[in-house]
Amino acid sequence: MKKLFLLIMALCIVVLLAVTGCMPTPPTPTPTPTPGMEKDFTLLDLNGRSFTLSDHLGKPIVLCFFMSNCPACKSEVPHLNSVHQKYADSEELMVIGIGIRAGIAEFVQSQGIQYLVLQDDEDETVSDLYGVGSVPHNVFIDRQGKITRQISRSLSESELEQYINEIF
Numbered sequence: 487m488k489k490l491f492l493l494i495m496a497l498c499i500v501v502l503l504a505v506t507g508c509m510p511t512p513p514t515p516t517p518t519p520t521p522g523m524e525k526d527f528t529l530l531d532l533n534g535r536s537f538t539l540s541d542h543l544g545k546p547i548v549l550c551f552f553m554s555n556c557p558a559c560k561s562e563v564p565h566l567n568s569v570h571q572k573y574a575d576s577e578e579l580m581v582i583g584i585g586i587r588a589g590i591a592e593f594v595q596s597q598g599i600q601y602l603v604l605q606d607d608e609d610e611t612v613s614d615l616y617g618v619g620s621v622p623h624n625v626f627i628d629r630q631g632k633i634t635r636q637i638s639r640s641l642s643e644s645e646l647e648q649y650i651n652e653i654f
Contacts, residue, residue, distance in 0.1 A: 487490070523631035527612045529584070529604040532591050537582075537604055543631050546653035548581045550621040551606075551613055554589030558640040559622045563597045565643040569650065570601040575653065579650060584614050627654040 500563040531537055539547070550566055552559035564580055573579035581601040585593070587610075594603050606612045616625055619638060626635040626649050634653055641649070 492519060524633050525615050529606065529612060531602060531604050532594060542580055544629050545580050546629055546650065547582060547627040548650065549625040550583045551586060551618045552583060552620050553586050553621050554593035556621050560597060561600055562622050562640045565641065565646055567600045569646050584612060593602060600637055626653050
């Protein structure tokens, strides 16, 4: 009986670790109002260049929050790459990944990410601003800077296209 109890406890710990591996720290939103942009931010890309969201007001934007140790985030990358490629030439849509915590550069390279990737700061300020409680977390922003939809799960390519059509 004692062995069965220990086995169940060990299994519970493994499941708990697997589930929490895709969850950043609980959010504490701190909105930054910018005229026209509901929730503006400035972050660095993986080359150290500054990126400010409101500089791209007028374009529909998909923000994809992810972590390097998240299997669901990994499965979403091909769909995001496909959508990015579809709109890359026309520059009508921006797909932006926002990496949370460590290992982002390695994840980008190993997964062949083709869209812009930004690194959230150590305090996870932008993740908190958008209320990210689990990843992947996708945010759809229309041309006026209004958030039309936020979804905290991996999306298929057809779902991405459906939600993108809503922000055009």
